Amino acid sequence: MDRAAFRSHFPVTGHWAFLDHAAVAPLPDVAVAALHEYGASLAANGIAAVRDWTHRVREVRELARRLVNAPSADDVFFVPSTTHGIGVIAEGFPWRSGDNVVFPADEYPANQYPWLNLAGRGVEARRVPTRAGRVLPDDLRAAVDGRTRLLAVSAVQFATGFRADLDALGELCRERGVFFFVDAIQALGAFPIDVQRSPIDALAADGHKWMLGPEGAGFGYVRREWVDRLHPIGVGAFSVARPLEFSTIDFTLKPHAGRWEGGALNVPGITAFGASLELLLNAGVPALQARVLELTDYLSEKATAAGWDVYSSRRPGEASGIVSLTVPGVPAEAVVAACRAAGVIVNARAGRVRVSPHGYNNEGEIDRFVAAVRGMTKDQ
Known part of the structure; x- marks a missing residue:
């Protein structure tokens, strides 16, 4: 998969780090x-x-x-x-x-x-x-x-x-x-x-x-x-x-x-x-699967290093494009609101933050999410 070419079809990347494909995804230009x-x-x-x-x-x-x-x-x-x-x-x-x-x-x-x-x-x-x-x-x-x-x-x-x-x-x-x-x-x-x-x-x-x-x-x-x-x-x-x-x-x-x-x-x-x-x-769905798992693995590593709790299974065959996590002491809805203010779109389900990147996303957008959450926790 040509990642740059695939990403070029998503105007949303010009405005947001969009990490909420488990809700309603942005449309590609085609x-x-x-x-x-x-x-x-x-x-x-x-x-x-x-x-x-x-x-x-x-x-x-x-x-x-x-x-x-x-x-x-x-x-x-x-x-x-x-x-x-x-x-x-x-x-x-x-x-x-x-x-x-x-x-x-x-x-x-x-x-x-x-x-x-x-x-x-x-x-x-x-x-x-x-x-x-x-x-x-x-x-x-x-x-x-x-x-x-x-x-x-x-x-x-x-x-x-x-x-x-x-x-x-x-x-x-x-x-x-x-x-x-x-x-x-x-x-x-x-x-x-x-x-x-x-x-x-x-x-x-x-x-x-x-x-x-x-x-x-x-x-x-x-x-x-x-x-x-x-x-x-x-x-x-x-x-x-x-x-x-x-x-x-x-x-x-x-x-x-x-x-x-x-x-x-x-x-x-x-x-x-x-x-x-x-x-x-x-693009090839197997290639998209591989990329989505790369991104969710990267996110899970960053979240764990930050002291957050990753609820989603990361076992082979059980991991998906959805990562459910909690930030100790911070309500999920507050995390979602802080991310939105920082130009990052995530969601909350079952009292946890839900992050769901697709194959056109990149590690830089995951880093923006991590930085937005770290920024709000420093203020508290």
Whole structure:
């Protein structure tokens, strides 16, 4: 990866040391240009340009397929949020009263509430405690029994940065006949996920974090063998096999994930999202992973040397782009505010400071963060 060339696509570097990609990432210039291009085309042509943008949606679907190595672009469907993608599975799954779903207790709310919402259908939600922020496969295994139908987990935990072993969890699900769902929003774009290598049955992720796209444009994946076993939700004119024959009612659903795209898509968002995906794929996600881990290792070393407590696991295979830390005696929100005043963007989650650099960041920006925190602690 040409680091300088990759970094040149991020205007945010001219104003901020932006270290908060686990929240809402800044757009690269290519995504901004794509939004302008779409707007100009729509203003000048209206529906006369629809074929151009339909073609672009197909191209972006293929980019999303490549990112997760799905067997076909038809296994991918666009979503306006990770929550929507989770809902496709939670509401469409063939539950029976007495079933249960297993997930870590510290999951982001979007990967808890849809499962908790199933109580009225007789489905038990089993929240498995984590251990110092770590999600242990053996703990999840112990919670699975003969009525467990689904295991849901984030690829990376939003508050601690713990990265799950998706291969091991997928194998656990295969052994026990359990559907494996992954909330991938805190990994995709910075860490590879391969749905053919890891036995993942479905995943979902909005594009506005590590995939560097605008909010409201992301994608989901469903393994083809499950398409007809899930009850389709959000069905509309574009869910059917002959979507453009508006005067013919033929309720034959598409035989793939496209059935979950019932209505008009967020075409401008998808267009910009595609530009960001192209940038990431051209840089190479494995190279981005290596760079992100370099930066988080550097940050963790600096933080430890300063006497701060790094909560996130730094074990091989468990570290991610998120470093959760505490500054003794200083509230996390105060650290965030002081950093903002110093031109550094970080965040706070679960009472700790959360720092999340991407592959275009550099050590100098980590140093700015460290200096900003040291500056505030000297004043106290």
